[in-house]
Amino acid sequence: MLRLAILACIFCAGTVLAIAQSAVTVPNFWDGRIRLDRPEPGPPRVVRFLTDDDYPPLHFAAADGGLTGFSVELSRAICEKMLWTCTVQARRFDTLLDSLAEGRGDVLAAAMTLTPQIRSRFAASHLYFRSPARFVTTSGNAQPELDSRTLQGKRVAVVAGTAHQAFLDRLMPFVQRREVPNLAAALASLRSGDAEFIFGDGVALALALGGRNGGELAFTGGPYLESRYFGEGIGFLMRKDEPGLQRAIDYALQALWDDGTYARLYLRFFPVSPF
Structure with a gap:
């Protein structure tokens, strides 16, 4: 009976809310009852995003050699929402965490599932994706x-x-x-x-x-x-000495969900949704 009860919970594992657009399910990771205030702008800076170029559809090299993918375009949308000047740089996946820790970038935008070990080293934004x-x-x-x-x-x-x-x-x-x-x-x-x-x-x-x-x-x-x-899911990673950056990204992610940008990007890169 206990096993059946566990299975009943697992078979109902759609704990991520979803909406359907064009027959594609778009996951919603944001609680509409929680509203974040727009953070005060800090001093002008260039925010450097780091990613990998070999994991479609989240981050990969396009035919013209430029970087694209769901995580990459979501990064660019955050920059536009916050009126930031940003760069997106590709590095080998196995070097990303060390590159962030050593200050060669400010935000990690890659499909790296959050773990207790990663959370002990870095600050993480709200989840923006999970791979079910x-x-x-x-x-x-x-x-x-x-x-x-x-x-x-x-x-x-x-x-x-x-x-x-x-x-x-x-x-x-x-x-x-x-x-x-x-x-x-x-x-x-x-x-x-x-x-x-x-x-x-x-x-x-x-x-x-x-x-x-x-x-x-x-x-x-x-x-x-x-x-x-x-896994817990995927968020943007930052060094722990950047709390303002984390708050700004969390605000931008919620705002991008609210204005439909998140859904538009999701439909662009996930014509067949994993949800």
Whole structure:
């Protein structure tokens, strides 16, 4: 009974509110009852954002070589909202935290999931994105809701050694796991009929659904946001000696949600939403 109660909570894991625009679900991370005051402008400065150029659709190099992506364009929208002069610089992903700590930039705008270790070193803005886990199946098999009875004994492809495998091991032992080395193998397993579902990272799966032959597949059920397995989410990171910068970014993020900019950028970079 306890396991069923836990599963009931997990299957209702849509704790992030959402709105639908053009059949794409846009997540809302802001509580409308909490209103932030616009901070006083500080002395003029150039705010330097750091990111990586190889993680679409959040941050990547465009065809012309320029930086773009959801996190990058959201950074630029913050700068416009706050009337800041800003730069956005790409660095290798594994150097980003040290670059921020050493003062080679002011704000980190990359898909780096917040952890207790990161929070101990840096200040973080309000969350602006999370990557949920999702189930994918063939289009004809998709349904709005999934429960333990629907999944009982089903063959589920999952990438071995991931948090998604650990989640299935611990909380869905009633499925038949098909452990595969990567997402491409999971998709091949589903298309061949060896698996009936894929369970994995929502962003990666959304890209697959939006790609060639993606129309034959579909998300089924809702998003899974259990932070113990899939992380707290993504925010902008700053050094802890910049509290004014953190307050300004939090204000700008809420304002960009209120004026529709966040939704417009989300729809631009997530034509298939992971939520």
